[in-house]
Amino acid sequence: AQSVTQPDIHITVSEGASLELRCNYSYGATPYLFWYVQSPGQGLQLLLKYFSGDTLVQGIKGFEAEFKRSQSSFNLRKPSVHWSDAAEYFCAVGARGGGGADGLTFGKGTHLIIQP
Amino acid sequence: DSGVTQTPKHLITATGQRVTLRCSPRSGDLSVYWYQQSLDQGLQFLIQYYNGEERAKGNILERFSAQQFPDLHSELNLSSLELGDSALYFCASSRGGRRSYNEQFFGPGTRLTVL
Numbered sequence: 192a193q194s195v196t197q198p199d200i201h202i203t204v205s206e207g208a209s210l211e212l213r214c215n216y217s218y219g220a221t222p223y224l225f226w227y228v229q230s231p232g233q234g235l236q237l238l239l240k241y242f243s244g245d246t247l248v249q250g251i252k253g254f255e256a257e258f259k260r261s262q263s264s265f266n267l268r269k270p271s272v273h274w275s276d277a278a279e280y281f282c283a284v285g286a287r288g289g290g291g292a293d294g295l296t297f298g299k300g301t302h303l304i305i306q307p
Numbered sequence: 308d309s310g311v312t313q314t315p316k317h318l319i320t321a322t323g324q325r326v327t328l329r330c331s332p333r334s335g336d337l338s339v340y341w342y343q344q345s346l347d348q349g350l351q352f353l354i355q356y357y358n359g360e361e362r363a364k365g366n367i368l369e370r371f372s373a374q375q376f377p378d379l380h381s382e383l384n385l386s387s388l389e390l391g392d393s394a395l396y397f398c399a400s401s402r403g404g405r406r407s408y409n410e411q412f413f414g415p416g417t418r419l420t421v422l
Contacts, residue, residue: 235413237410294342294355298349
């Protein structure tokens with residue numbers, strides 16, 4: 192079974208500074224990888240996804256993530272954060288291949304705080 | 308707005324009761340997924356339906372059941388409710404082919420409070 196680890200429960204970043212949120216996964220093959228964002232009282236919004244191909248993927252709101260097979264990681268980055276980026280960020284893994292569960296496995300989330 | 312709708316937004320009920328949560332997927336999506344988000348367990352996959360049939364099961368309790376109707380909307384039924392069932396319940400949908408993988412789009416959730 193797959194698992195996802197987000198090592199940082201909270202991260203505080205100054206507005207305008209760069210951001211990197213860590214995500215490590217455990218899965219027997221190359222999984223489908225996702226980053227979602229959840230603002231208070233809201234549902235989850237898909238930021239970006241990795242299915243195959245280029246290991247650097249671009250998403251919405253200026254976010255990007257890099258898939259590193261050797262490190263089983265899929266870290267999320269943004270060069271300059273805005274106060275509106277304050278939210279909870281979730282990394283998720285989906286299993287490849289038919290026949291298995293297609294539900295996503297989520298990490299515990301990283302709470303991002305933006306300092307003015 | 309993801310295009311996935313969920314009703315009701317909030318639900319308050321008592322232990323031992325039964326409730327039904329409803330989800331309408333995005334237009335054209337055949338797969339519906341249910342997730343539970345709680346402080347202890349985080350976000351957990353409960354169950355998936357594809358075009359009216361159960362496709363996959365996650366950590367769904369026996370007291371919980373779901374179905375997907377011919378118009379593709381789905382309902383999650385929670386019975387014999389316990390305090391620990393208080394959580395945010397999300398529905399997600401995707402295009403959902405049998406041999407393809409598509410991203411899931413989440414609804415706004417139903418917050419269930421069991422007193």
